[in-house]
Amino acid sequence: MPIGPITRMRACLDTLDGVFLRMASWFMQLTPENIQVEELTTGKIAAKLGISGASVVRFCYKLGYPNFASFKMALMVELLDPAASAAAESRLNYPPAASKVIERTLPSMSLTLKTINPALFNRAVEAMCRASMVIWYGFPGDSAHLAMSGEHKMTRSSLRARATTDIRELEALTRIISPGDVVIAISQSGRWEGAARAMEEFRKRHGTIICITGQADSVMARAADIILLTAARDISLGGEPLALRAAQLMLIDMLVLEVASRLQSVSLEWIEPKAAPAK
Structure with missing residues (x-):
């Protein structure tokens, strides 16, 4: 750019x-x-x-x-x-590599906001508000950290949440959910078939499945009730793809804080940044 x-x-x-x-x-x-x-x-x-x-x-x-x-x-x-x-x-x-991260991250956040259907976002928030439990699932790697961030912020907001990165634990949790509970599955590629099968079991128990992914035509996206499509940008690190996931983290913050605001589960104050004192 x-x-x-x-x-x-x-x-x-x-x-x-x-x-x-x-x-x-x-x-x-x-x-x-x-x-x-x-x-x-x-x-x-x-x-x-x-x-x-x-x-x-x-x-x-x-x-x-x-x-x-x-x-x-x-x-x-x-x-x-x-x-x-x-x-x-x-x-x-900033130096070259840091500049490249900025160059890819800021537009991806802007593009994500244009890509997500506001009506689908609102459906996701409404489902989370109705749920007695929200389960965050992220495949080991960056998606796992994002899932844990979702759980952490919901817990801070006095909302019941559980994060898992283990497919067997996700399957076990599926067996004990209540109707109307929500699973939020996070995967940039959306290609994990084991997660998609667990999501199908979740639906059979009348749960709502939300998928945060960069690939709308993926096996996990097809298994979801609500797809929130993000525009994470890929780079190659050591010859392997690596996605810059700031846009997905922004979306998680949007979901959790909107739910907390609607349920008034905890006080929420938007603190304006203060100018640094002159030296």
Whole structure:
């Protein structure tokens, strides 16, 4: 994901003066709401700022663009895609591998919010509110940690929950559930057939199955009543795939805190971040 022109302006703002500083100040106040594409020509920008068209082109060169057309396209992408803009800006301050994580994680969270059907999310929350017990299942690995996070946050919220990473324990729990209880199965690939079979048994006992996965057409997703599709991004680590799972962790927080809020099981306060004291 390339770094956009607004981000580049902010990074070099203290080195700009004169005409270039005037242009940077004007571009940086543009927003998706006030931008007028038809006004973004070298002639109209020059007339608006009282400068020459050649100065506008030189400004594009200074920011690393070969021409005004490339600058304009990059500007539109940055202004109209906040997640891309945030990821690009964050990359300026971190080393390469950390920047790549940011580059993939922030857009995946934004895409997840667009991918999940709000009606399905609400159905999942309603099922969790009705349940006497919510069982979190995650296959050993990152999914297991996510399942334990779900259990931990529900327990903190005074809600009954159990996490397991063992398929035999999931099968045993299936035999003692009450009708209306919920199992939340987490798997990026959704390919674990043993988990899918346990989920089918859960349904026979009138439980509700929620699957958090990155693959809608997977055996675990097909076994679920409610599919919450996330957009985790994969990388290769040691030649093996590894998913960056921040989007799924965000979804778990959304589910648990929405349930806690509706049931008023515990006091919930949204604490605003405080500015760090000046040194």
